[in-house]
Amino acid sequence: MTSSDQDASQATPAPGATPPPPPLAAEVFGAALPRAIAYVDRLAGDGVTRGLIGPREVPRLWERHVLNSAAVAEAVPAGARVVDVGSGAGLPGIPLGLARPDVVLTLVEPMARRVDFLTEAVAELGTGWRVVRGRAEERSVVTAVGPVDVVTARAVAPLPRLVSWCRGLLRPGASLVALVGARALAELPGMLAELEAAGMQDVHPRAVGAEWGDAATTVVVMTRGRR
Numbered sequence: 763m764t765s766s767d768q769d770a771s772q773a774t775p776a777p778g779a780t781p782p783p784p785p786l787a788a789e790v791f792g793a794a795l796p797r798a799i800a801y802v803d804r805l806a807g808d809g810v811t812r813g814l815i816g817p818r819e820v821p822r823l824w825e826r827h828v829l830n831s832a833a834v835a836e837a838v839p840a841g842a843r844v845v846d847v848g849s850g851a852g853l854p855g856i857p858l859g860l861a862r863p864d865v866v867l868t869l870v871e872p873m874a875r876r877v878d879f880l881t882e883a884v885a886e887l888g889t890g891w892r893v894v895r896g897r898a899e900e901r902s903v904v905t906a907v908g909p910v911d912v913v914t915a916r917a918v919a920p921l922p923r924l925v926s927w928c929r930g931l932l933r934p935g936a937s938l939v940a941l942v943g944a945r946a947l948a949e950l951p952g953m954l955a956e957l958e959a960a961g962m963q964d965v966h967p968r969a970v971g972a973e974w975g976d977a978a979t980t981v982v983v984m985t986r987g988r989r
């Protein structure tokens with residue numbers, strides 16, 4: 763291999779290879795960076811072979827999935843009890859928990875295949891987070907998880923449905939922080955009345971990770987009212 767071949771191979775990872783962490787990752791994850799790297803390796807390996815992550819997502823795992831998820835931390839108060847609903851392969855919950863070791867995290871997911879992946883990922887990371895199998899609205903899940911300070915969710919359901927599923931998990935005054943796509947953001951004004959009728963207050967979009975380039979995103983934040 764010539765030196766120019768070597769430079770090229772370092773700049774462009776082989777197809778399917780785990781992408782190296784961008785410099786921002788060290789800043790975001792601090793001492794948890796080795797765990798974040800292990801998690802990205804798992805997403806790119808088992809996550810792809812088990813059909814939880816599309817192979818075409820691998821080159822952008824850091825920016826579009828892991829850092830983008832960690833950006834949610836900006837909307838989560840210190841020491842919060844957090845439940846990530848519909849966690850799938852652990853997004854946004856696992857990057858959030860790695861970036862914010864102060865939060866008390868539970869991952870809720872109904873699909874067995876995904877629960878197995880989450881359970882193995884949490885065991886490898888050694889973080890002690892709980893993984894609960896079930897649907898957010900099921901009594902057994904509400905009983906197991908209890909009222910929390912923050913519910914996070916990414917790409918789980920349209921906001922009014924998500925609110926109806928998560929209501930039992932949110933203590934009065936708790937926040938729902940939803941990572942949603944551009945379409946849901948555009949539709950937010952038309953949903954406000956329905957969300958408020960469902961007992962949610964102060965519904966608003968919030969830019970997070972604003973200085974993070976491709977990892978910047980917008981979340982929808984709302985608070986459960988007292989009634």
Ligand SMILES: C[S@@+](CC[C@H](N)C(=O)[O-])C[C@H]1O[C@@H](n2cnc3c(N)ncnc32)[C@H](O)[C@@H]1O
Pocket residue numbers: 847848849850851852853854870871872873876896897898899915916917918927
């Ligand atoms: C499109 S996936 C998103 C997974 C992950 N949040 C992500 O962003 O990669 C939606 C997830 O929500 C889960 N889900 C669907 N209905 C649910 C419910 N009622 N309660 C909790 N999770 C649910 C699905 O099993 C699935 O894992």
